[in-house]
Every structure is written in structure tokens, then in C-alpha cells.
Amino acid sequence: xxxxxxxxxxxxxxxHKELAYQNEEKEKRAVELGIANKELAFQNEEKEKRAAELSIANKELLFQNEEKEKRAAELSIANKELLFQNEEKEKRAAELIIANEELAFQNEEKEKRAAELISANKELLxxxxxxxxxxxxxxxxxxxxxxxxLETENLSExxxxxxxxxxxxxxxxxxxxxxxxxFSRIATTELVFEKSELNVIIDEVRADLKDTxxxxxxxxDATEIGTxxxxxxQFRQLMYNLISNALKFSNPEIPAHIIINxxxxxGSKLHNKKLxxxxxxxxxxxxxxxxxxxxxxxxxxxxxxxxxxxxxVYAGTGIGLAIVKKxxxxxxxxxxxxxxxxxxxxxxxxxPAA
Amino acid sequence: MHEMITLNILLADDDKDDRQFFSMALDGINIPTKLExxxxxxxxxxxxxxxxxxxxxxxxxDLNMPRKNGFECLTEIKLNQQLNQLQVVIFSTSFxxxxxxxxxxxxxxxxxxxxxxxxQFKKIINHTVSLITQENRSKKSxxxxxxxxxxx
Numbered sequence: 001x002x003x004x005x006x007x008x009x010x011x012x013x014x015x016h017k018e019l020a021y022q023n024e025e026k027e028k029r030a031v032e033l034g035i036a037n038k039e040l041a042f043q044n045e046e047k048e049k050r051a052a053e054l055s056i057a058n059k060e061l062l063f064q065n066e067e068k069e070k071r072a073a074e075l076s077i078a079n080k081e082l083l084f085q086n087e088e089k090e091k092r093a094a095e096l097i098i099a100n101e102e103l104a105f106q107n108e109e110k111e112k113r114a115a116e117l118i119s120a121n122k123e124l125l126x127x128x129x130x131x132x133x134x135x136x137x138x139x140x141x142x143x144x145x146x147x148x149x150l151e152t153e154n155l156s157e158x159x160x161x162x163x164x165x166x167x168x169x170x171x172x173x174x175x176x177x178x179x180x181x182x183f184s185r186i187a188t189t190e191l192v193f194e195k196s197e198l199n200v201i202i203d204e205v206r207a208d209l210k211d212t213x214x215x216x217x218x219x220x221d222a223t224e225i226g227t228x229x230x231x232x233x234q235f236r237q238l239m240y241n242l243i244s245n246a247l248k249f250s251n252p253e254i255p256a257h258i259i260i261n262x263x264x265x266x267g268s269k270l271h272n273k274k275l276x277x278x279x280x281x282x283x284x285x286x287x288x289x290x291x292x293x294x295x296x297x298x299x300x301x302x303x304x305x306x307x308x309x310x311x312x313v314y315a316g317t318g319i320g321l322a323i324v325k326k327x328x329x330x331x332x333x334x335x336x337x338x339x340x341x342x343x344x345x346x347x348x349x350x351x352p353a354a
Numbered sequence: 355m356h357e358m359i360t361l362n363i364l365l366a367d368d369d370k371d372d373r374q375f376f377s378m379a380l381d382g383i384n385i386p387t388k389l390e391x392x393x394x395x396x397x398x399x400x401x402x403x404x405x406x407x408x409x410x411x412x413x414x415x416d417l418n419m420p421r422k423n424g425f426e427c428l429t430e431i432k433l434n435q436q437l438n439q440l441q442v443v444i445f446s447t448s449f450x451x452x453x454x455x456x457x458x459x460x461x462x463x464x465x466x467x468x469x470x471x472x473x474q475f476k477k478i479i480n481h482t483v484s485l486i487t488q489e490n491r492s493k494k495s496x497x498x499x500x501x502x503x504x505x506x
Contacts, residue, residue: 142471144470145371208500
């Protein structure tokens with residue numbers, strides 16, 4: 001080594017220094033690389049984690065996609081179904097329109113028929129009225145001639161008897177004609193409602209029945225009587241029938257006593273299920289002290305031609321109370337009868353108060 | 355007993371039988387009467403205008419007559435100043451309350467429904483004729499307008 005030149009030595013030192021420096025640098029690099037390596041390894045790991053997460057998310061998306069496709073397919077089917085149903089509904093609607101038109105037509109036809117029936121009915125009643133009205137005259141002639149014969153001719157006993165029977169039959173025919181007239185009159189006259197004093201009507205009836213009232217020694221009390229919205233002409237007939245009925249079926253042993261009352265009362269206080277509780281009614285009662293009737297007949301007495309006594313005992317056609325009921329019905333009202341045999345009778349009339 | 359004045363009656367009725375019944379009925383009563391008859395409403399109005407000076411005391415008027423009915427006659431009589439004091443008794447087979455009210459309103463004196471037996475026929479004519487001879491001419495109440503027989 002001694003032989004080495006100074007320059008060489010210097011060069012060596014330099015080289016050495018250089019090497020040492022390079023070494024140092026390399027070591028620094030190695031350390032840096034190590035750090036970078038670790039960093040890369042960490043980043044790698046992170047990326048793998050992300051990749052795994054993405055893979056999971058992907059799978060999820062794929063699944064959702066599939067589900068959505070399934071839903072879309074289902075919706076498409078449902079859509080088709082709705083479209084079909086819609087079409088069906090339109091068809092039904094069209095059918096219903098046709099059916100509706102048909103019903104409307106039938107309805108119209110029925111109304112026409114009903115109107116025809118009503119007019120035919122009216123015609124029939126008018127016919128009944130006119131024919132009974134015109135039957136009165138020849139019948140009266142027959143009766144008058146029979147009575148002239150009975151009075152003036154010298155008849156045998158059997159001849160007299162036969163003419164008397166003829167007279168009786170003609171009398172019954174007269175009753176029937178009178179009642180038929182009254183019955184048809186109820187349906188043929190116009191229904192004109194007017195506020196009327198019931199007292200006036202009762203007084204008129206009293207005047208018409210004055211002979212019978214005298215004969216039966218009857219008193220009619222009608223003190224608490226008000227006004228009512230009624231078809232006056234028909235109501236007069238109603239009162240006439242009820243009062244003459246009370247006189248006819250009076251108890252022969254005591255003077256007849258008829259009490260008539262009227263007042264306006266709420267349906268709820270009238271104890272009758274057929275009345276509406278919130279409506280007001282004009283409640284009219286006609287009460288007598290006559291022979292009455294058994295309770296089981298309380299409905300039947302209002303039917304046409306229904307009688308409780310033979311014609312030999314009480315003359316009558318069985319139309320009178322039917323007329324009464326018809327008149328009450330024309331007033332949209334209700335009538336009831338309550339009685340017991342030999343205990344008088346009471347008629348209750350309920351008419352909606354205007 | 356003082357002498358009774360003869361009551362002049364004019365009957366307007368298209369029915370032959372009813373005119374006969376009426377005349378027979380008058381024969382049986384003890385009030386002196388004189389009866390003239392006409393057979394429809396037109397003849398009645400003619401008679402009244404031809405006999406202005408000797409008008410009847412009372413007219414018995416049927417309602418249902420040809421050419422001119424009883425209503426028309428009553429209205430004409432009551433609207434005529436020379437005739438409206440005449441007493442008019444309506445004498446009809448039918449009995450319609452509305453009609454009776456209208457006739458009362460139109461000024462008829464009485465309403466009689468032709469009865470179905472001759473005895474009643476005589477009674478009611480007798481009763482009416484005596485009412486006509488007795489009464490003053492003041493307006494009757496509605497209650498007395500329709501003449502009926504007691505107990506018939």
C-alpha cells in the first residue's frame with residue numbers, strides 16, 4: 001500500500017467517500033422503498049376491500065334489477081288485465097244504457113197504462129154515477145104508481161101483499177142507487193182542499209137529518225170543533241154518514257147522544273203506529289151511545305157491502321162506512337172504529353194538518 | 355072560516371106522469387088552487403112573458419127539462435126585475451148537495467125532492483102549498499130550504 005501514490009490514495013478516499021455516500025443514499029432509498037412498499041401494500045389491501053364491497057353492491061344491484069324486471073313483467077300483465085276489464089266495463093256500460101233505455105220505455109208504457117186505467121176507472125165511475133142518477137126517475141115512477149094502486153084500487157089480500165113486497169124491493173133498490181151515487185160521486189169529484197169550519201159542516205148535516213134527530217130524541221154535542229184543511233163537500237158526506245149511522249144504530253131504550261170533537265195533535269201523542277210521530281194531525285172523534293158492535297168487526301165494517309145486521313132489522317146497503325173510509329183516504333188520513341156490543345161506538349179520524 | 359084565496363100555481367115539468375101526480379096531489383088538499391102546466395123551460399119563460407099581468411103565485415120548477423133547464427129558468431127569473439119576486443119551488447128527482455146549495459144561492463124559495471110514494475107526494479105538496487100561502491117572502495134560512503116530511 002505504501003507504494004500507492006498520493007493521488008491514488010486521494011482518489012481512493014474520494015471513491016470511498018463516494019461509495020459511502022452512495023451506500024447511504026441506497027439505504028435511504030431502501031427505507032423509502034420500504035415505506036412506499038408498505039404504503040402500496042396498504043393501498044392494495046384497501047383496493048381489495050373496495051373490490052369486495054363493489055362486488056357485493058353489484059350483486060345487490062343485479063338482484064334489484066332482476067326484481068324490477070319481474071315487477072315490470074307483473075305490471076305489464078296487470079295492465080293488460082285492467083285494459084281488458086276496462087273494455088268489459090265499457091261493454092257493460094253500453095249494455096246498461098240499452099237496458100236503461102228499455103226500462104225507461106217500459107216505465108213510460110206503464111205510466112201510459114196507469115193513466116189509461118185511471119181514466120177508464122173514472123169513466124166507469126162516471127158511468128155508474130150517470131146510470132144510477134138516471135135510474136132514480138123510472139124507479140120513483142114505479143114506486144109512485146105502486147102506491148097509487150095500493151091506495152086507490154080494491155085489491156085482494158094477496159094482491160095487496162104482492163104490491164107491498166114490490167114496494168119494499170123498490171125501496172131497497174132506491175137505497176142502493178142512492179149509495180152507489182154517493183160512492184161514485186166521491187171518486188168523480190175534484191179534490192179541492194180548503195180550510196173549512198167543521199161546525200158549519202156539522203150544522204148542515206144536522207139540518208139534513210133533523211127529522212131523524214127528532215124521531216130518535218137525539219142530541220148532538222159538537223162544541224170543541226175547529227177548522228180543518230179538507231175537501232168540504234166530501235167531508236160533509238163523511239159527517240152525514242157517521243152521524244146518520246150513529247142515529248140508525250142508536251139504543252131504542254135511551255135517547256141517542258152523539259159527541260163530536262176535534263183538535264190538532266202531534267202524531268207521537270196519538271197512540272197509533274200508522275201515524276208519523278213528527279207530523280201534526282187533525283183528530284176528529286165521533287162517539288155515540290148506541291148499540292155498538294163486537295170488537296172483531298172493527299175493520300170489516302169499513303168494507304163495501306159488509307153489514308152486521310139483516311136487512312129486515314136495519315135497512316142499509318153496506319156502502320156508507322166504505323164511503324167514509326174512501327173519503328178519509330182521499331184526505332190521506334186514517335180512520336179507526338172502537339166499540340163493544342151495547343156500549344156505543346167511537347170513530348177516530350186522523351187527517352194530516354196542513 | 356073566512357074564504358080562502360085561490361093559489362095560482364104554475365108547474366114546469368116535462369114528465370107527463372109527474373104532471374099527473376102533481377095534479378092528483380092538488381086535488382086532495384083543502385087549499386083552493388088553480389094549476390097551469392108547461393112542458394119545458396122555454397115554454398115556461400114564454401108563459402111568463404105572455405102573462406105579465408097575471409103572474410102565478412108560485413112556480414114549481416123541475417130541473418131536468420129539454421130545451422131550457424130549471425137552472426136557466428131560475429137564473430132568468432131572478433135576473434128579471436118584473437119576475438124576481440116570484441116564488442120558485444124546485445121540484446126534482448135528484449138530490450145533489452152542491453146543486454141544492456147553488457139553487458139556494460140563486461134565489462129559489464124551497465127545494466123538494468120528488469118522493470117515491472104517492473102518499474108522501476100528496477103530503478109534501480100539501481105542506482109546501484100551505485107554507486107558500488102562510489109565509490112572508492123573507493129569505494128562508496138554509497136549514498129550512500129543503501122541505502122534507504117528518505119521519506119519512
